[in-house]
Structures are given as structure tokens and as C-alpha cells.
Amino acid sequence: MEARKALAKNIKRYSPREKANCKRKFLRFFPKGFKDSTYHTWERDYKWDAHLAWEESLPRSEYKRLLLAEKYLEIANRAVRIETKTNLLFSFEKMALRDAVKSYEGAKAFAYGLFDYVYGSRPFKVRFNRFIEVLASLPRKQTRVLTWPLLTVFGFIADPSQHIFLKPRVTKIAAEKYGYDFHYKSKPDWETYQSYLNFAAAVASDLKDLKPRDMIDIQSFMWVQGSEEYDEIMP
DSSP states (O other): HHHHHHHHTTTTOOOOHHHHHHHHHHHHHTTTTGGHHHHHHIIIIIHHHHHHHHHHHSOOHHHHHHTTTTTTHHHHHHHHHHHHTOOOSSSSHHHHHHHSSHHHHHHHHHHHHHHHHHHHHHHHHHHHHHHHHHHHHHHOOSSSSHHHHHHHHHHHHTTTTTTOOOOHHHHHHHHHHTTTOOOSSSOOOHHHHHHHHHHHHHHHHHHHGGGGOOOHHHHHHHHHHHHHHHHHHOO
């Protein structure tokens, strides 16, 4: 959270009323904020469970062991199984990923690319851009593999203290309602993700009284603002 707080210092502040409206909406659904039991049931628990599954199935040591043993298909299958238990990706994105890693070469590229993205030591911007290249290079059967949700979902699952999941339409609506100038491009690039991290830093700073724990809480707060499902069940 410290890196996001540092980023927030340089972020232009927008209308306090817009931020207050977003916070009120969140608290109407979840009066106890991020500690609310309904919040845990609807938003947090399944994402955190996916993270725990990742830590059990693909921690750094185990992931590295599988790479050294050239178990690329096993790595890809484990990652896919973990994500499948969430509702983060659309069905066509899940299918595109499964098709892309069915082959040995596809699974190998994905396995090495994802390891570097999550566990690599190079600057994050470098790893992020490299993972874009990896996903763009994967075999494509019907739909493309390189989408914002597919690009960001595994980092979010593996390390929600640093990575955040990007669902474009909902995030753009959330930014508009929040009054944040989110610089979005449909073609994945670092500048958009950096802008999104800045947005997350601003939200984390503004909600410090609610004590968000990680990017799961921040992404969930944004989801409440931008998702039609919360408008449909507005209390």
C-alpha cells in the first residue's frame, strides 16, 4: 500500500462531492465497509480464496520447480483451474486462454511469461510490457488472448497487494463517477495500467478511514461504482 500512497501525493484532487457520493453508495450496500459480512460474501471472499489457491498451488518455489522440470502444461492447467473458480473473466476469455495453452509451445510461452510477470526481478514496467508481448504471441483459435482482463487477472490473483484487475467498461464508469481522469486505451499498454494504479492509489488514500487491505478491496469498491448489477439492486 505504501507505493500507492506515494503515487497518490501527485494526483490532482477532484470534486469531494463525487468521491463522497461513491463512498455513500458503497456503504449503502455494505454499512460496515470492507469488514461487512455481505461484502465478504459478494465481493471479497472468492477473490481471496483464489489468491490462497495460488499460494498453495503455484508459490514461487513450486512454480520454479515445475519450470525446471519443463512441466509447462501443468503450470498452465493449474493457473487456469484457479481462475476458473472465479467470475472475473468472461466465458469467451476463459475459452481463449484454454485454447492458447493446450499446445506445448503455447503452455511454455505462457508459463515463462507469467513467472516473469509475477515473480521476476526486473522493473515492473518491463515485466508488464513483456507479458503483453507473450499474450499477444499465444496461439489464437477464435477470440484473441490479449485483453485487459486476461492481462491483469493472474497478477491480481497471485499478489493482490500490488496488482489490480482491470475490467474496462466498469472501471471507466467508476472513474467517471469518482471524477478521476483515467487515461484508458483499449489496446493494452503500460500507460493505461499506470493510470489505473494511480486511480487505485487515489481511492486507497481517500478511503483510508475504511482501512482497505489490498487491491481486492480497491477493485471491489470500483466495481460497486461501475457495475450495472449494483444499480439494479440499489437499496
